[in-house]
Amino acid sequence: MKLLKHLIPAFICLLLLILVFNDHFLYDAPIVKITDVRQENEEGLERYVQHISGIIKNGEFKGNTVSFDNTATRSQVYGDNYRTGTELFVSLSPDGSLVTSVIGVKRDKYIAILFVIFLLSVIYAGRIKGLKALLSMAVNMIIAALAIWFYINGFMGMSVLSIFMIASFIFIITSLCICNGFGKKTLAAAVSSLISVLISFILAYMVIAAAGSGISYWTMDYADVIHDYKGIFYMNILISGLGAIMDISITMASSLNELIEKDPSISLSALKSSGRSISRDIMGTMTNVMLFTCFISVIPIVVLAIRNWMTLPQAISSYGELEMIRTLTSCIGIVISIPVSLMVSLFILGRRQKHD
Amino acid sequence: MISILSLILLILLVAVGRMKGLKNFLCFYLNYFLMMIYIMLMGYGINSIFLSFLSCIIVAATTLFIVNGDNIKTRSAFKSVVLVLVIMFVIIFFIGNMANISGFSSEYAETIGIYNKDIGYSMKDLIIGVVLLCTIGTVIDTALSVSTALNEVHINNPSLDMDGLFRSGMNVGRDILSTTINTLLFAFLGGLVAFFIWHQAESLPIVLNGKAIAQDLFELLSCLTASVLVIPITSYITSKALLRS
Structure with a gap:
């Protein structure tokens, strides 16, 4: 019986694959x-x-x-x-x-195979937490799809950036609540994520606006198709670092919460120093995650260019600029979120102590 | 532009992380520099899959051993990273070969119009290499988190056996699973949103089968799968290494 229960996800995935392999009638x-x-x-x-x-x-x-x-x-x-x-x-x-x-x-079946491999590994390695992660992923996808739908249908004439600002707010609330439940910990993480996203976005916005037309927007493939291509770029900058910022915020909030619960008389300076050392350990690898996931997509066009007549510095400075801006602003967001989440968590979690 | 943002990043990293922050900054740019060499060697016509493997191993070695020191944690994290890379390579190679995801699709005709397309370099190998390299950041991140936490568990509770250690490694991994998935999802989401807005007038089923979206989804799903697979592998390798020592 127990074995049977464990086989349910595999069975569902198999059905999904069979469906996608025979979905010709849908097209x-x-x-x-x-x-x-x-x-x-x-x-x-x-x-x-x-x-x-x-x-x-x-x-x-x-x-x-x-x-x-x-x-x-x-x-x-x-x-x-x-x-x-x-x-x-x-x-x-x-x-x-x-x-x-x-x-x-027709590539849907290959994507489906990869998706099923991911699904099975999350479910079997992550168990209930894996399922929660999948749920939050699905909810975020639906929110993103709705946001796109609102934008395409000209909802209240809002720009893509303003729609995704609202969406970011919802992304933060739903992802943190699904994975960590409702509580002070989640509240602290949500508030610090919001503040960090806001600060890092304003900073990035100011630097980019100061550079003005010096940015190679022409390398965006849709620059002459989509009128508001700058808005799309800002939207991308806004949400690229969102997941990483939430990661730092919830890590900070839950480790401080853990420390306070284990030793309610712990001093403020001890909390601060352990908060800092926890986050220092994760920020280094996180900046590398952003580098490899964001910057990688420019490689095909850069290789094509340098196999023709461009030099590497030329190709990188024209095709790599936008993605590098995205990578760096995400990293800046990650670093900013450390002191912000430390202060916000201390404020929100520390208060509870006095009341309890 | 890039230099202003880099400077801001450097100042913030040093302000928040002091010495470690500076090290992180150097490591970030070392990896950037490695990626430039990787691209340059591809320009000389060296096979992309081979170069990807090599870059991944160099990146893992520098990030783990130089920034975090040579010890039992980083050594088992390194072994786990290599094993995950091999598994991911097999998956990406076979599915990527069948799925026709190499090169540029017709919507990029204008972008690449100025270039000669017969470059004598396999774009199929290139995209497989790129997808592989894409996973390395998150694999190192998760492997290091799991092995560091397991080391703490072992120090605080030396009597724990293989089974117990493996189980706590899995618990730590499950705790970071959702945040890792979130980090990756949002890193890719902006590009996907832009893509769907760009193709809003076309029929959705055809767009979903397109080459550009397939490349993005290959990268995203490979990163996600790799960051999940690394959890049990690191738990196993680290528990074994800790008990042997």
Whole structure:
């Protein structure tokens, strides 16, 4: 019986995978599953032709076979190289016998495999705390989706930045409450997160505004599509460090709470010094987390540029600038949150002592 | 711009962390510098997967041994990091190879229009290497937290056996799990939000299957999975090392 209970998550994940692997009926666009690839593979040539045949998996022409050609490149900078088993969204000619164009590769099943691996490891390693973390993640995703929806539908004419300022407030409250319950500890963490986010954002805003047009906004791929691209950039800066700031705040609040509960007569200076030493240990690795997660996405374009005619410093200073600003402001937020959370936690947790 | 923000970061780090803050700042820029060398060597045509592995190991060694000293905690954290990297590599390599996530999709045509696309360098290996390198920060973070906490437990309670130590390691790991997941989620969320606003006019199912979003989700999910997998692995390796000593 107990074993059965442990197998429930695995069973649900298996069902999810089976569903995603057979979800062709959910899509309007025709999907072709490649059954055969023949290619003229000439050594040393950058480009070669793939003769593809495949079978249509959905819609009115389901079951028909089609064939078409694809130009593949060895570097795969642009376009795709197909292999047997790859599924493609395509446009068909009216009689369903010809593929007029390939819209893109169907990648949902691969994302689903990765997602299921993550899900299973969180559930089996994290147990109930893992489930709570998943719940808070799901809630945050829903809040973000709602915020996007409000923005796209022009809710009260608000800018993307102001909508996400409100969303950040909700992000902080919900994530901290789901994972740590309601209590003074959560209150202290929430208040210090809010203050730290506010201070670091204002600081970043001032520095960026002072630089004015000197920032390479042109490297944003959507700078000429989205009118308010600066607002999007500020929004990104606002929420990038949010998780890390919450991390420091709740760590500080719960360790100080622990110290006060173990020894109610502990002196203020002892609390302060242990608070500082706890946070010093985590801030170093946290700044590295931000560096590797934020900065990494510029690597493909930088490599493309330096494999062409740019030098590395040129490529980094143009394509890397925005992401570096994002990384540094997140790190600044992390460091600011240490003294802020120390003071706020002492204020909120210390007060409770007097009343108790 | 970058230098002003760096200066602010340096001042804050030293004000809050004194000597350790300065060390952190140097470590941050050392890792940045390593990443530049990594990119430069890719520019010379050296395979990205090999370079990623090498960079990950150098980053782990410097962050763990130079900043936090050479001891039983950092040594077991290092072993755990390497093991997690190998596991993640197998996952990322096989799924990444099938999913066609290399290079740029059509919406970036204008961005890359000025460049010659036949660069004679495999973008497929590049993206696999990049996703692997992306996980290293959070893996080191979690591994160090778990091994440090386990060391404290062992000092305060030397009679605890393998089973007990492993269990307390898992407990510590579970406590930091939700905050780690949050940190990673928000680091990626801004980019995803921008992407969905950019593609608001297109059909959502097609956008969700797109290459750019797949690359982002690969990075996010790999970071998340790696930061979870490292918890049991570090608990096991550290408990064993502590009991042997």
